[in-house]
Amino acid sequence: VEVTRDEVELPPPSIDNRLTVHSLWPEIDRISTEQLQAAFEGVGGQIGWQLFAEEGDMRMYRREVEVDGMVMDPLKAMHKVRGVSAREMCHYFFNPQYRYEWETTLETMNIVEAISSDAIVFHQTFKRIWPASQRDALFWSHVRAAPQHTYVVTNHSTTNDEYPSNTGACIRLFVTVCLACRTQWPAGETPSRDNISTSIAYCSTVNPGGWAPAGVLRAVYKREYPKFLKRFTNYVVEQCRGKPLVM
Ligand code: 18C
Numbered sequence: 001v002e003v004t005r006d007e008v009e010l011p012p013p014s015i016d017n018r019l020t021v022h023s024l025w026p027e028i029d030r031i032s033t034e035q036l037q038a039a040f041e042g043v044g045g046q047i048g049w050q051l052f053a054e055e056g057d058m059r060m061y062r063r064e065v066e067v068d069g070m071v072m073d074p075l076k077a078m079h080k081v082r083g084v085s086a087r088e089m090c091h092y093f094f095n096p097q098y099r100y101e102w103e104t105t106l107e108t109m110n111i112v113e114a115i116s117s118d119a120i121v122f123h124q125t126f127k128r129i130w131p132a133s134q135r136d137a138l139f140w141s142h143v144r145a146a147p148q149h150t151y152v153v154t155n156h157s158t159t160n161d162e163y164p165s166n167t168g169a170c171i172r173l174f175v176t177v178c179l180a181c182r183t184q185w186p187a188g189e190t191p192s193r194d195n196i197s198t199s200i201a202y203c204s205t206v207n208p209g210g211w212a213p214a215g216v217l218r219a220v221y222k223r224e225y226p227k228f229l230k231r232f233t234n235y236v237v238e239q240c241r242g243k244p245l246v247m
Helices: 025-039 087-092 096-102 214-240
Strands: 050-057 060-061 073-081 106-116 119-126 137-147 150-157 174-184 197-207
Touching: 025 137, 025 150, 025 174, 025 197, 050 214, 073 214, 087 137, 087 150, 087 174, 087 197, 087 214, 096 106, 096 214, 119 150, 137 174, 197 214
Parallel strands: none
Antiparallel strands: 050 060, 060 073, 073 197, 106 119, 119 137, 137 150, 150 174, 174 197
16 A cells, blocks of 8 residues: 555644643643754854764764763754755654654664654664663654744653563663754745755754663764764655655
C-alpha cells in the first residue's frame, strides 16, 4: 500500500486541544517555550562554547560540563538548508513513521502515549556502545508553530509507571532536545522551493544516566551529532524533492 504524505498529519499551525487538557501540558508548554527562546540565541556572547565541527553552513558548538564525573556537554548546532520549509523539517523530525529512516542510533522505538496530533510520548532503546551498558530513554515530544514562519520540536525526558528505569539491561538516560527551524525568503516574492531557506538551531543535552567513560562518550558525541544533522537534513531535502511546498 502506498502511503502519500497527505495522509500523515503535518504539524498543526495551532496547539491541539487534546494536549492542553493533558496532565503533562504545563511542563510541555514551559519547556518548549524556554527551549525555543534559547535556540536562536547566538553562541558568541556566552563563554565556554567551542566550535567542534564545521561543514558548509553547519556549525556545531559544545560546552564541556561534568557533573560528579559524568559528561553532560550541552550541544548547540546551527545549519541552513535551502528548498525545504521549517514545517516540513519538523514534520519529519516529529513523526515516528520516518524515524528509522534517518535516526542511526536507534535500536527500538515504541509509542507509549499518543497524546494529540502534536504530542507523543516515546520509549526508545539505543545501540550499545562498548564498554558501556545499553541506554534507553522515555520522553515526550511536542511540535508547535511560532511567529516568523518558525516551527519547533522539543523532546524532554519524563516518567511512566509502566516503563520503570534501570530494571533490565538498559540504563535510562535523560534528554532535552530542541529542533527549531525558521524559514525566510526575499521580500516581495512568493515563497517557493527555489527561493526559501530554513535556518536550523538544534540544541541537545544528554545526561548518560550512569557511568560511561568520558573519553568514549566525547568521541561518540563528536562523531554522531554531525552525522545526525547532515543525514537528517539531507533526508528531508530528498523526501521533499518534487513535492509541493508546505509552509
Ligand atoms: O535528536 C535526535 N533524535 C531524536 C529522535 O530519536 C531524539 C533522541 C534523543 C536521544 C539522544 C541520545 C542518543 C544516545 C545514543 C547512544 C548510543 C549511540 C550509538 C551510536 C553508535 C552507532 O531527540 C538525534 C540524536 C542524535 C544523537 C547523537 C549522539 C549523542 C550521543 C550522546 C551521548 C550518549 C550517552 C550514552 C551512551 C554512553 C556510551 C559511552
